[in-house]
Amino acid sequence: MDFVAEFLAQNRAFGDTVAVIDEAASVPTCPGWTVKQLFRHVGRGNLWAAQMVAERATAPADPAKVPGGRPPGDPEGDRAWLDAGARLLVDAVNEVLTEDGPEAMVWTFWGPRPAPWWIRRRLHELLVHRADAAAAGGFDFEARPELAADCIDEWLDSAVRMVPDLPFRVHLHATDYPGEMGEWMIGGGTWTHTHGTAELGLRGPVRDLLLVVTGRRPVAETDIEVFGDESLLPTWRAGMKF
Incomplete structure (x- = not known):
């Protein structure tokens, strides 16, 4: 890029x-x-x-x-x-x-x-x-999948430092950005492009994942599917701010 x-x-x-x-x-x-x-x-x-x-x-x-x-x-x-x-x-x-x-x-x-x-x-x-x-x-927000995915990468580089002791893992899966670069495993003060099982999973368009990760839109107002323990969402989202 x-x-x-x-x-x-x-x-x-x-x-x-x-x-x-x-x-x-x-x-x-x-x-x-x-x-x-x-x-x-x-x-x-x-x-x-x-x-x-x-x-x-x-x-x-x-x-x-x-x-x-x-x-x-x-x-x-x-x-x-x-x-x-x-x-x-x-x-x-x-x-x-x-x-x-x-x-x-x-x-x-x-x-x-x-x-x-x-x-x-x-x-x-x-x-x-x-x-x-x-x-x-009141406009729609659009971003190319490649750009939105890199923004998630860059945001996580900083945000995970805020929650080094997160007691569970979160997995993000982008439905419109295939391959490992469209998957994120978050936990323990770090993140990787990895597919796997986590206590909380979010699956949907990469633009929607970006808006949720950065706190710009609640999950309920996106096309994201939530897997695992949905009660962990507030704790995780609060920790993603920096």
């Missing part, structure tokens, strides 16, 4: 979605947020990541102090601000790769990682927040 191209495409898609929604509309999947706040959060997040990559940061920057961290406040200016922030991150990563090589590290939530780590992180941040924007606008 070309993560840079996907990142820029998702940034455009997020901007397109937000552009046709009232900025004062509430975001049901992000309680307490308006579309305006969601937009600022996403755009500032890109600038925040770009700043840390450009500075080869060894500690997190303060998001509230990111240069240019507020959109101008008019539709054309806001869109240009969003697009420019995404481009700044891509340019910062390319600069690090050119000047320092692929092994150059920058700060991330989980310790030093190569600079391109931030492209994939922001790609999937955008994908999930596009789902939030779609919910605010």
Whole structure:
């Protein structure tokens, strides 16, 4: 997957979605947020990541102090601000790769990682927040199976760290993304692409699995089938937040 191209495409898609929604509309999947706040959060997040990559940061920057961290406040200016922030991150990563090589590290939530780590992180941040924007606008949310599956991978890399002592296993099976890459076994602070038996199983379209894993939609509002002990769902879903 070309993560840079996907990142820029998702940034455009997020901007397109937000552009046709009232900025004062509430975001049901992000309680307490308006579309305006969601937009600022996403755009500032890109600038925040770009700043840390450009500075080869060894500690997190303060998001509230990111240069240019507020959109101008008019539709054309806001869109240009969003697009420019995404481009700044891509340019910062390319600069690090050119000047320092692929092994150059920058700060991330989980310790030093190569600079391109931030492209994939922001790609999937955008994908999930596009789902939030779609919910605010009453639109359907779609994502290619390959992209949705990689988003689950990336989300689980972080989320399983939040529940290292999960006392049961969870198996996810994507019905529209065949092979081991469409199966996830979760438990014990880790996950693998493995088929097997678990105390709790979820089977359905990979887009629906993504929305459930990221807490964007309850299982009852998807085409997911649940197997095993359904009473474990609330505990598992609460642990998937990060």
